[in-house]
Amino acid sequence: MSEALKTELVNFSELTGEAGNARKAELARHVAALFALTSERCSDEQVGIYDSVLFRLVDMVEAEVRRYVADQMSGLRRGPLDTIRRLADDDIEVAEPILVRSTILSDEDLIKIAEKRGNSHCYAIAQREALSENVTDVLVQQGDLNVKRKVASNDGANLSDNSIHCLISDAASDATLQNFLSDRGDLAEAHIASLVTIASEEVRRKLHQSGRTEEAELVDEAADIAAQHMSNNYWLGRYDFEAAKSRVLLLAKRGMVNEAALRRFASEDRFAEAVATIALMVRGDVEEISHCMVSPNPEPFIVLAKACGFSAISVGALLAIGPWRHRLTPEVRSAAVAQFGRLTVAEAKRKMAHWNQNVLS
Incomplete structure (x- = not known):
């Protein structure tokens, strides 16, 4: 495909100078909106043309316009891959809708961004409807407490054994993370036992601090009951x-x-x-x-x-x-x-x- 064909939607030679700035923003919005409306009917060649045009345009416009393009691209089932990757690697104000919703990004794309960018990008990725173990491993390793909380509270996040152990370890000092983990239906009995031990230790410590010694002695019994309940729910959650x-x-x-x-x-x-x-x-x-x-x-x-x-x-x-x-x-x-x-x-x-x-x- 010739360069002329690739960019036939836009005459880039007319977009130079100050006078072209408004035109660039207008074109970026129009091309993004047009593709969003027609993406399901476009051929692979046409998708490639849009990708070439949008990729150049998003580098010419302000963040507000790039965010608009990202919003338009985020919900598409097929789209301009290079442009979407470019937007996903932008500042979080632009990248967020792509990282949260786009199914076009691969696990490899998400992992690269999580490793390259900061907690804001990891937090956005952690909100995705479905996350593989490979992605959650990186989020748990790279992310701060807010990222870990979001991963733990995401029912669509698949957690590896290593990630679960890491989250349970961090939960020792964070009651919110404890609560999110306790609500998950995919913890094995060994994980549940570890989580309940951590939670009961924190409760026991607070009771001793407040002078409620007798109640503190009942924590182990309550912990066993809680572990049993969580374990039962883990197994029963598999059935309709x-x-x-x-x-x-x-x-x-x-x-x-x-x-x-x-x-x-x-x-x-x-x-x-x-x-x-x-x-x-x-x-x-x-x-x-x-x-x-x-x-x-x-x-x-x-x-x-x-x-x-x-x-x-x-x-x-x-x-x-x-x-x-x-x-x-x-x-x-x-x-x-x-x-x-x-x-x-x-x-x-x-x-x-x-x-x-x-x-x-």
């Missing part, structure tokens, strides 16, 4: 219980919700459907049943299953699906099945009545 409940209700209308259906769901490792089936069979709450079937201690489920007349075959199958596939060892499963065999229906019902009384009292 609302959709499962709808599917099971359709089966119920046909009279097909029974222990045979429950065993079928167990054999197919359809945990959410198994939970919804049990909840319907025992007239219980899906959330309550799901937490019962995710705990590392299966005793409450064993008692419930015995009280409701489930068979040992069904219980054994259910102990090996969903989160329990990973959270229960073979020894724990065997002990749970043995406990189920020893337990009588009357004993199970008494235990459930006792638990319910404690909850209500």
